[in-house]
Amino acid sequence: METVILAVVIAVVVLGAISGLVVSGRKKKQLPPSPPAAPSAPATPSVTAPPAEPHVGEEAEAPSDEERRTIEEVGLPEAEAPAAVAEPEAPAAPPAPAIEVPEPTAGRLVRLRARLSRSQNTLGKGLLTLLSREHLDDETWEEIEDTLLTADVGVTPTQELVDRLRERVKVLGTRTPEDLRALLREELLALIGTDADRSVHTHNGIGTNGDEIPGVVMVVGVNGTGKTTTTGKLARVLVADGKSVVLGAADTFRAAAADQLQTWGERVGARTVRGPEGGDPASIAFDAVKEGIAEAADVVLIDTAGRLHTKTGLMDELGKVKRVVEKHGPVGEVLLVLDATTGQNGLVQARVFAEVVDITGVVLTKLDGTAKGGIIVAVQRELGVPVKLVGLGEGADDLAPFEPEAFVDALIG
Ligand code: GDP
Numbered sequence: 258m259e260t261v262i263l264a265v266v267i268a269v270v271v272l273g274a275i276s277g278l279v280v281s282g283r284k285k286k287q288l289p290p291s292p293p294a295a296p297s298a299p300a301t302p303s304v305t306a307p308p309a310e311p312h313v314g315e316e317a318e319a320p321s322d323e324e325r326r327t328i329e330e331v332g333l334p335e336a337e338a339p340a341a342v343a344e345p346e347a348p349a350a351p352p353a354p355a356i357e358v359p360e361p362t363a364g365r366l367v368r369l370r371a372r373l374s375r376s377q378n379t380l381g382k383g384l385l386t387l388l389s390r391e392h393l394d395d396e397t398w399e400e401i402e403d404t405l406l407t408a409d410v411g412v413t414p415t416q417e418l419v420d421r422l423r424e425r426v427k428v429l430g431t432r433t434p435e436d437l438r439a440l441l442r443e444e445l446l447a448l449i450g451t452d453a454d455r456s457v458h459t460h461n462g463i464g465t466n467g468d469e470i471p472g473v474v475m476v477v478g479v480n481g482t483g484k485t486t487t488t489g490k491l492a493r494v495l496v497a498d499g500k501s502v503v504l505g506a507a508d509t510f511r512a513a514a515a516d517q518l519q520t521w522g523e524r525v526g527a528r529t530v531r532g533p534e535g536g537d538p539a540s541i542a543f544d545a546v547k548e549g550i551a552e553a554a555d556v557v558l559i560d561t562a563g564r565l566h567t568k569t570g571l572m573d574e575l576g577k578v579k580r581v582v583e584k585h586g587p588v589g590e591v592l593l594v595l596d597a598t599t600g601q602n603g604l605v606q607a608r609v610f611a612e613v614v615d616i617t618g619v620v621l622t623k624l625d626g627t628a629k630g631g632i633i634v635a636v637q638r639e640l641g642v643p644v645k646l647v648g649l650g651e652g653a654d655d656l657a658p659f660e661p662e663a664f665v666d667a668l669i670g
Pocket of ligand 1 (some may be wrong): 478479480481482483484485486487511563622623624625626647648649650651655
């Protein structure tokens with residue numbers, strides 16, 4: 258009997274133990290993972306050391322919900338950033354967008370050829386048609402002249418071209434379409450120039466302290482010409498060519514400019530140095546180059562303000578931006594952005610900017626929307642510097658290195 262009771266007791270104990278194990282095992286699965294032992298307080302980003310933006314090729318870690326809440330509660334609005342010197346990092350890093358791979362730059366103008374030929378039809382094809390007339394009388398030559406002037410080629414270059422064409426057509430005698438096309442191609446190329454160095458100078462410079470510094474490119478131009486867009490597109494051109502880029506948002510007068518530039522930068526993994534709205538553009542430009550040096554970036558692109566209504570203010574400011582950047586080292590390139598659709602007005606702008614800073618290259622935007630491609634000739638003459646890039650649309654990769662041959666070929670197709 259005792260043995261039976263003992264057996265029953267043992268069975269009950271064993272069963273109890275087994276069921277206890279199962280229950281505690283289930284409970285364990287339902288428990289959240291134990292908190293880490295080390296930190297005693299939640300991670301609160303400090304005002305002085307905000308989370309950094311992603312570096313080139315690096316995935317940014319998005320803040321957790323809790324961290325985001327903390328940032329909001331602590332309240333780090335942009336306006337409260339120190340007014341004098343712009344901190345490179347934005348207070349709260351948004352989740353990193355996917356980094357895009359821009360199109361290669363080689364052959365972009367050929368790819369965009371259709372847009373050019375569509376918009377410049379009256380110039381190239383118009384000239385060919387006129388030259389193909391059976392009788393090239395004075396009236397026809399006047400029409401040729403008008404076609405060139407309407408396309409904004411400018412008075413002197415137009416006269417030069419017409420004189421050359423008249424002379425050569427006379428010598429040619431019989432005019433086959435092929436002959437005429439070849440002749441016009443040659444003369445248009447001579448007018449635009451094929452010898453100029455049209456590369457954007459982005460090679461490293463030697464800093465004032467004797468060390469290598471990134472290539473520095475300043476982008477200047479009147480608001481609305483496409484300056485910020487062009488700076489963003491140029492970042493893509495450089496990234497496509499395998500360079501690392503830092504952007505400086507020194508257009509602090511147009512409210513959305515810094516956001517716009519930062520978005521362009523994020524798309525290709527380039528950091529944007531920015532400051533408070535209305536802040537000192539020169540100090541942002543200075544910090545951008547400082548950041549470029551710290552990151553050992555290849556190129557620093559600086560977008561500048563473009564208000565023209567206060568010419569003296571603009572002059573002082575752009576000159577100052579350049580001088581302050583030069584405390585680090587040389588500015589390798591000053592690109593003037595001109596809107597091709599503005600015609601003669603664009604030339605006036607070019608003159609004003611050239612008084613302020615030494616322009617080293619021109620970017621002609623919106624060539625897709627105008628028949629006034631002749632402005633290329635006029636602006637090169639006006640400033641004595643080459644057109645280096647052309648904008649042919651609003652797409653991210655619609656900025657192309659300017660190649661005279663591809664341009665003329667698109668014109669006379
Ligand atoms: P900013 O004030 O000079 O910085 O001008 P934005 O960069 O904001 O550009 C003004 C407008 O011009 C924007 O709508 C751009 O998309 C547009 N834009 C810029 N470049 C081109 C171009 O090459 N072609 C066309 N069609 N639009 C352009």
